[in-house]
Amino acid sequence: MxxxxxxKLLSKSAxxxxxxxxxxxxxxxxxxxxxxxxxxxxxxxxATQASMSGDYRTAAALHRQAxxxxxxxxxxxxxxxxxxxxxxxxxxxxxxxxxxxxEALSKALRVRDDKTFGGLGEGPRFDAAVTRENMAQLxxxxxxxxxxxxxxxxxxxxxxxxxxxxxCPGQLFLLSALKSxxxxxxxxxxxxxCQKKDWARHKGPCKKEKERRKEKEAQEAQAKLESEAxxxxxxxxxxxx
Ligand SMILES: [Zn+2]
Ligand SMILES: [Zn+2]
Numbered sequence: 323m324x325x326x327x328x329x330k331l332l333s334k335s336a337x338x339x340x341x342x343x344x345x346x347x348x349x350x351x352x353x354x355x356x357x358x359x360x361x362x363x364x365x366x367x368x369a370t371q372a373s374m375s376g377d378y379r380t381a382a383a384l385h386r387q388a389x390x391x392x393x394x395x396x397x398x399x400x401x402x403x404x405x406x407x408x409x410x411x412x413x414x415x416x417x418x419x420x421x422x423x424x425e426a427l428s429k430a431l432r433v434r435d436d437k438t439f440g441g442l443g444e445g446p447r448f449d450a451a452v453t454r455e456n457m458a459q460l461x462x463x464x465x466x467x468x469x470x471x472x473x474x475x476x477x478x479x480x481x482x483x484x485x486x487x488x489x490c491p492g493q494l495f496l497l498s499a500l501k502s503x504x505x506x507x508x509x510x511x512x513x514x515x516c517q518k519k520d521w522a523r524h525k526g527p528c529k530k531e532k533e534r535r536k537e538k539e540a541q542e543a544q545a546k547l548e549s550e551a552x553x554x555x556x557x558x559x560x561x562x563x
Pocket of ligand 1: 503
């Protein structure tokens with residue numbers, strides 16, 4: 323018969339999608355991991371609050387603390403660790419620490435978007451879509467717009483695309499239910515209101531992308547003109563006859 327504590331741990335674990343086997347652990351180890359996980363959840367909640375109030379530096383520090391606690395019990399590839407890696411990645415992206423964000427979001431994506439954990443199939447589908455959206459926003463910041471679009475389109479076949487506004491209430495969308503940015507067509511929104519709310523973030527990368535495309539077009543037009551135009555030698559020859 324499992325003790326009351328073990329029952330409680332089981333139900334908590336079920337809530338957070340834990341897959342580890344407590345039947346093989348000593349009562350003490352079970353209690354330790356339970357305490358560590360509860361402590362981590364409390365720290366995670368504080369991190370989310372800090373992030374919501376725009377204090378990303380504090381949020382990142384708290385996500386790291388929560389992660390350190392979680393990794394005492396859960397592997398890096400656990401659903402629990404993925405929550406913290408995703409939160410840490412979001413905070414670092416807001417702080418413009420792109421390489422830090424890349425590392426953290428890659429770890430979250432590996433768990434959330436991996437079929438073993440249900441990424442595009444069963445399991446935490448919304449979580450997977452949110453991490454793909456975060457990764458896409460990182461690609462935008464890196465000036466890799468085609469990859470940003472590809473990342474978002476990974477959810478297309480199942481209608482698992484998150485709105486580009488990260489404050490949009492948790493929902494998954496079909497591509498047909500979303501409108502894309504008219505300038506870059508790489509980011510999707512469920513409403514004009516959501517597009518407006520995300521503009522403060524998207525404006526910078528989108529304008530840079532517009533410049534890049536303009537420059538590329540000009541270069542291509544120039545190259546075309548040069549390949550069609552007669553060479554200087556031919557021009558000289560024509561002038562002499
Ligand atoms: Zn755009
Ligand atoms: Zn939305």
